Amino acid sequence: xxxxxxxxxxxxxxxxxxxxxxxxxxxxxxxxxxxxxxxxxxxxxxxxxxxxxxxxxxxxxxxxxxxxxxxxxxxxxxxxxxxxxxxxxxxxxxxxxxxxxxxxxxxxxxxxxxxxxxxxxxxxxxxxxxxxxxxxxxxxxxxxxxxxxxxxxxxxxxxxxxxxxxxxxxxxxxxxxxxxxxxxxxxxxxxxxxxxxxxxxxxxxxxxxxxxxxxxxxxxxxxxxxxxxxxxxxxxxxxxxxxxxxxxxxxxxxxxxxxxxxxxxxxxxxxxxxxxxxxxxxxxxxxxxxxxxxxxxxxxxxxxxxxxxxxxxxxxxxxxxxxxxxxxxxxxxxxxxxxxxxxxxxxxxxxxxxxxxxxxxxxxxxxxxxxxxxxxxxxxxxxxxxxxxxxxxxxxxxxxxxxxxxxxxxxxxx
Amino acid sequence: xxxxxxxxxxxxxxxxxxxxxxxxxxxxxxxxxxxxxxxxxxxxxxxxxxxxxxxxxxxxxxxxxxxxxxxxxxxxxxxxxxxxxxxxxxxxxxxxxxxxxxxxxxxxxxxxxxxxxxxxx
Numbered sequence: 152x153x154x155x156x157x158x159x160x161x162x163x164x165x166x167x168x169x170x171x172x173x174x175x176x177x178x179x180x181x182x183x184x185x186x187x188x189x190x191x192x193x194x195x196x197x198x199x200x201x202x203x204x205x206x207x208x209x210x211x212x213x214x215x216x217x218x219x220x221x222x223x224x225x226x227x228x229x230x231x232x233x234x235x236x237x238x239x240x241x242x243x244x245x246x247x248x249x250x251x252x253x254x255x256x257x258x259x260x261x262x263x264x265x266x267x268x269x270x271x272x273x274x275x276x277x278x279x280x281x282x283x284x285x286x287x288x289x290x291x292x293x294x295x296x297x298x299x300x301x302x303x304x305x306x307x308x309x310x311x312x313x314x315x316x317x318x319x320x321x322x323x324x325x326x327x328x329x330x331x332x333x334x335x336x337x338x339x340x341x342x343x344x345x346x347x348x349x350x351x352x353x354x355x356x357x358x359x360x361x362x363x364x365x366x367x368x369x370x371x372x373x374x375x376x377x378x379x380x381x382x383x384x385x386x387x388x389x390x391x392x393x394x395x396x397x398x399x400x401x402x403x404x405x406x407x408x409x410x411x412x413x414x415x416x417x418x419x420x421x422x423x424x425x426x427x428x429x430x431x432x433x434x435x436x437x438x439x440x441x442x443x444x445x446x447x448x449x450x451x452x453x454x455x456x457x458x459x460x461x462x463x464x465x466x467x468x469x470x471x472x473x474x475x476x477x478x479x480x481x482x483x484x485x486x487x488x489x490x491x492x493x494x495x496x497x498x499x500x501x502x503x504x505x506x507x508x509x510x511x512x513x514x515x516x517x518x519x520x521x522x523x524x525x526x527x528x529x530x531x532x533x534x535x536x537x538x539x540x541x542x543x544x545x546x547x548x549x550x551x552x553x554x555x556x557x558x559x560x561x562x563x564x565x
Numbered sequence: 566x567x568x569x570x571x572x573x574x575x576x577x578x579x580x581x582x583x584x585x586x587x588x589x590x591x592x593x594x595x596x597x598x599x600x601x602x603x604x605x606x607x608x609x610x611x612x613x614x615x616x617x618x619x620x621x622x623x624x625x626x627x628x629x630x631x632x633x634x635x636x637x638x639x640x641x642x643x644x645x646x647x648x649x650x651x652x653x654x655x656x657x658x659x660x661x662x663x664x665x666x667x668x669x670x671x672x673x674x675x676x677x678x679x680x681x682x683x684x685x686x
Contacts, residue, residue: 161582175612511651
């Protein structure tokens with residue numbers, strides 16, 4: 152028996168829309184009943200370049216403001232250090248198509264785009280970071296980094312965080328200038344939606360140097376976590392030896408956090424600031440067992456090299472927080488299970504999507520794991536972040552509506 | 566096996582895709598080099614809409630005598646379906662992932678008859 156199709160979509164006639172791209176994610180959210188789980192995405196991004204004209208107006212220094220408005224902040228082409236075909240030369244379609252997405256005049260475009268993907272994925276609250284601005288860490292002019300970071304943080308607080316309670320951020324710290332970092336914590340620590348502060352881990356700096364101690368003390372006193380957000384730079388001397396993105400990204404995004412982690416531990420920061428919480432963002436998970444084993448082994452032979460440590464390095468690492476993405480999931484279930492055990496995942500792991508970037512992970516990467524129980528899944532997907540950031544566990548309007556519909560239909564919540 | 570009429574031959578432009586809903590499933594019907602292919606629009610990786618991405622040929626490292634890299638090129642005879650979420654690539658011809666054949670898009674038979682295109686579901 153033949154049936155004529157009554158409904159079809161012709162891709163050539165469609166304008167790019169995040170909700171369409173992610174409709175399969177929305178189906179996952181419905182099938183898995185995410186309305187029963189508070190989901191916090193601890194690492195997501197927007198493209199602040201699209202709002203750079205607005206951000207530039209927030210630059211204090213009139214000369215730098217003029218220069219920023221003239222130069223813009225767009226990424227370079229194929230020959231530039233940042234021209235790194237992250238989007239696999241167009242294969243990840245949301246990169247080139249994103250600019251064509253139609254949004255209403257209000258609220259701000261960034262809020263609309265954020266809420267569209269959050270609703271499709273089933274995310275209630277997202278911690279949002281910039282994208283190209285993470286590379287400010289490699290800007291040779293430190294005064295530019297300071298000026299832009301103040302401007303971006305002001306724009307972010309005024310335009311996004313004040314307006315949309317579902318969006319939070321850990322604010323960018325211009326780590327080359329410890330004194331400026333302190334001023335940023337002072338100015339923005341109480342602003343709505345600010346849940347911590349963040350260092351891009353490609354900062355070519357020594358996190359154990361004395362000028363940073365005041366900043367760590369300030370964060371500890373305010374109970375604000377410090378995040379080290381991984382990145383890569385093709386300007387790194389060793390990574391300059393790579394010629395393909397998979398190599399510079401695969402290595403760079405772990406190497407920079409490994410370096411900061413090693414310095415952080417052997418200089419005894421967890422003993423100097425025992426209540427300062429650190430979050431290690433976007434390096435995946437496979438590097439953590441390696442660091443634990445390697446540092447423990449060497450430490451037991453040369454404890455005099457790290458005399459502030461009262462326990463093994465891995466003991467301190469188990470008290471830190473790690474975001475989940477990009478979770479290494481290809482043919483390695485046993486290794487992943489051991490990793491979860493080694494890092495105390497049920498209390499220390501924080502779900503992150505990294506959306507809209509090319510290697511984003513959906514909540515199902517955690518929800519579908521066969522080796523942890525439902526309570527651990529709920530902790531990782533949102534409960535741990537709720538405690539860490541002291542969040543109100545409020546479901547998104549979409550999920551509230553879904554829950555209400557279920558209640559009306561007599562289907563109990565879990 | 567029941568057949569579903571997709572369209573008239575030629576209604577999908579060369580290189581184009583039509584997505585049709587059959588029950589709860591969405592199926593992508595792809596026209597490439599005047600042949601038609603049909604796959605479920607769900608990637609086995611994280612569930613992305615695989616049929617909504619680009620079609621790209623296999624990238625080839627051209628290696629000469631003694632292991633010398635001569636450059637890169639495309640193998641236009643091995644077209645891939647590229648999932649737009651993460652870039653997983655599948656052979657257009659059979660829907661298998663280009664490295665791991667255990668990962669595959671669900672394939673549907675395409676029938677051309679009387680100037681019309683059907684898929685068997």
